[in-house]
Amino acid sequence: MYTVIGTAKSRAARVLWMLEELGQAYDHVAAPPRSEGVTAFNPAGKVPVLIEDGTPITDSTAIIQYLADKHGQLTHPAGTLERARQDSLTQFLLDEFDAALWMAARHSFVLPEELRHAAIKNTLRWEFERSQKTLVHRMGEGPFIMGEMMTVPDIILTHCGNWALGAKFPITEHRLTEYLDRMRRRPAYSRVMSQWK
Incomplete structure (x- = not known):
């Protein structure tokens, strides 16, 4: 199960959309940037944050490329x-x-x-x-x-x-x-x- 932190008005929309396209279950915490719910995982206060197995991943592009690679969809294979x-x-x-x-x-x-x-x-x-x-x-x-x-x-x-x-x-x-x-x-x-x- 993934947790996505950040409102759908932010770049978190990219992560939420990727998870929807992949058909993956997730929890969504619609916390605004620089709020306590964000800075606990990203000291810069920026959203989105993806949490998987207790590990936070930041930066929307890094997150969506990671998800695409992990699930083998919406991406071409690395090295091609x-x-x-x-x-x-x-x-x-x-x-x-x-x-x-x-x-x-x-x-x-x-x-x-x-x-x-x-x-x-x-x-x-x-x-x-x-x-x-x-x-x-x-x-x-x-x-x-x-x-x-x-x-x-x-x-x-x-x-x-x-x-x-x-x-x-x-x-x-x-x-x-x-x-x-x-x-x-x-x-x-x-x-x-x-x-x-």
Whole structure:
């Protein structure tokens, strides 16, 4: 049995979705970042935290890749060219999508008010639009980012797409809009989003 700590409004949604896709049982503790229920397992106070056999694992990407590897689903095997492509897409999404959205969040509500610079968000939106153009050229033919098989980067990209819309970062590429609409119709995704409160 797994325990996932973090609200479905956070990157914990990625872990919850992965577990739903894998059909694995889990307990969900919807603790907010930096709360006592989080810092007991992650001194940085960040969510998500996955606990398995009393061992906490942090960082959403590390967690979902671990779960995919452990259960042999939603991933290509380590040491294959397909896995190298998968990992490359994962890193691209973290560097170009997740990082821009997190920087915008920091300058919106995370940093102390005197350290926030609202103007940086215009630059980040511009970079986000450019990254979308690059991404659509890297997407495979098929319903998922790599083609016919759903993999770890699909969870990251869909989560970032939702985050972008909430942060008023427009999705400008039609192919990406269609992709996000398709991913949001997945039953496992719907089960996680029903926890979004």
